[in-house]
Amino acid sequence: MKTSVKIVLILLILGVLTEAGYLIYKKFFKTQKSETVSLSKKVSIPDNLLANKFGFLSGGEKDTDFIKSVGAGWVRPDSPFLWDSMQKSKTSDIDFSKTDALVSKYQEKDLAILATIWPFADWDQKTKTNWSKCQVSSSDENLPQNNKKGRDSYLPLYRCNPSDWNLYLSWVKAVVERYDGDGIGDMPDLKIPIKYWEIMNEPDLEGNDTLDFYKEGAAAYTQLLIKTSQAIREADSEAKILIAGAAGGSDRFLNFYKTVFSNPQAQSAFDIGNVHCISNDSFQSFNVEPYKKLLLKYKLEKPIWVTEAEAMVSSNPDANASQTFSSTKKALSLGTERIFFTRYEFEISSNKLPPKQEAAIKVSEEIDGSDPVKAYQQIISQSESE
Numbered sequence: 001m002k003t004s005v006k007i008v009l010i011l012l013i014l015g016v017l018t019e020a021g022y023l024i025y026k027k028f029f030k031t032q033k034s035e036t037v038s039l040s041k042k043v044s045i046p047d048n049l050l051a052n053k054f055g056f057l058s059g060g061e062k063d064t065d066f067i068k069s070v071g072a073g074w075v076r077p078d079s080p081f082l083w084d085s086m087q088k089s090k091t092s093d094i095d096f097s098k099t100d101a102l103v104s105k106y107q108e109k110d111l112a113i114l115a116t117i118w119p120f121a122d123w124d125q126k127t128k129t130n131w132s133k134c135q136v137s138s139s140d141e142n143l144p145q146n147n148k149k150g151r152d153s154y155l156p157l158y159r160c161n162p163s164d165w166n167l168y169l170s171w172v173k174a175v176v177e178r179y180d181g182d183g184i185g186d187m188p189d190l191k192i193p194i195k196y197w198e199i200m201n202e203p204d205l206e207g208n209d210t211l212d213f214y215k216e217g218a219a220a221y222t223q224l225l226i227k228t229s230q231a232i233r234e235a236d237s238e239a240k241i242l243i244a245g246a247a248g249g250s251d252r253f254l255n256f257y258k259t260v261f262s263n264p265q266a267q268s269a270f271d272i273g274n275v276h277c278i279s280n281d282s283f284q285s286f287n288v289e290p291y292k293k294l295l296l297k298y299k300l301e302k303p304i305w306v307t308e309a310e311a312m313v314s315s316n317p318d319a320n321a322s323q324t325f326s327s328t329k330k331a332l333s334l335g336t337e338r339i340f341f342t343r344y345e346f347e348i349s350s351n352k353l354p355p356k357q358e359a360a361i362k363v364s365e366e367i368d369g370s371d372p373v374k375a376y377q378q379i380i381s382q383s384e385s386e
Contacts, residue, residue: 041183043193049073049112053332054380055340057308064109066344070376075111076198076307076340077102079142079153082118083162083171089123090167094174100187103179107192114242114307114340115179116198117228118155119168125158134160134216137209159215161224169231176235198242198307199228202276204256205247218259222266229269243270245307248280249287254294261298273300276308278342283311283323285330292334305338306331317346317369325367325379332383345372 055074056067067075080102087094106113125134135158140146142155162168177185181193203214203221214221221244229241243260247253260266273295277286286306295302309331311323324346328339346369367375 041186043181043183043186043191045112045192045195046110049110049192052112053338053384055112055114055338056344057340057342058106058111061105063344064106064111066373067111068109069373071380072341072376073110073112074114074338074340075106076114076116077153079116079118079155081115081175082120082153082155083124083168084118084121084156085153086175087121087171090164094171096178096187099175099179103187103190103192103194107190110192112192112196113194114196114198114305115194116201117172117175117232119162119200119224119228120156120159121162121168122156122158124163124168125156125160127163128160131158131160131163134158136212136215139209140212141210142213155213159213161216161220165227169227172228172231173235176232176239180236180239182236195236195238196240196242196272197232198244198274199225199270200244202247203244204253206256218256221256222260222263225260226263226265226269240271241269242272242274242305242307245274245276246287246291247276247278249275249277249282249290250280253281254290257294261294261300267298267300271302272337273302273304274307275304277306277310277327278308279310279312283313284327285334286311286327286336286339288331288334288336303337304335305340306336307340308342309339310342312343312346312348315349316363317348318367319363319369320346320348321367321369321372321375321379322363324375325383328379328383341376346370346375 052073054072055076056063056072058064058067058075058077064075080099086096086099103113125131128134136143140155143157144154147154176197178187179190179194180186181190181195186193200221201213203216204218205211205213225243232239232241246257273291275287275291277283281287282289286309288304288306292304295304309327311327312320313323314320324341331339367378369375
């Protein structure tokens, strides 16, 4: 072999080795140094908030002041973690501006967040072959044109499982990564991370024109639960996952979850059970009693949270406050770990109440329902001490 050819080969080999060496350095040494610096900024939920058993659904500055004044430590925002509002098209970047502002607002008040993942985006739904079946009624109260409550969030018109699963799961991972508090790719100045994620809301609430969260059945939700939980855990191995809250404690709602709980993959896809009580069904325990029985039927010994809790059973605010206190104690006695109240007052007009046996409600003379702050302070402090 000629000397010139040998020199060329040697130079090529040296070039390849140099490039390989740089890539190895970049991957293992430079990255390791960067990660070491960022890991020093890791944050976690403060112990006092982890120990706090109470929260509220929250929507505004007034709400957060109320939450702090009564001694609760958690918020469950309405629907800011919605795919449709955070990513406007398949090729768009994810917009974290609204969720960053929300997280900043709550951490300034020293409140921890339970975040609900909403898997809907109209532009994605319309690529499904049966997308028209995913449309909710035009009178649905969560549509932006029907937002009469002044909420700053909404839900889109179409509400089925994602069409582009890969794109949806990439969005989920990006959202979880931004707020997980591991110091890598986090929101700037993150102080209280989000470690609890709820996958959707009341998918069992079917056939309601004004309130319809999900247009597919239990088998489809099972798939959503399994796929979404896997993405959350890939982004944050420390995250805790709540299954969507059951809308009540009757067979009408709980039959939906029999399909979900019978799937072995779904059983391991969530860490915490979840039930709601909007003054319905077994309101005496915030529906924890029938929900817990269903979990045990499938040998699911999981913690339970009530992420929507109210007991408006009378036109008498004192009776409502008393029943809220009694239901809270009962739910906690059954092992409930955390309760999120939905009401900031106890006065309600009788025509908005479901039929209850008001005579059976014991009114406590100690709890004044006309003073919600004092009433919730008593409910929370006395319930924690028992």
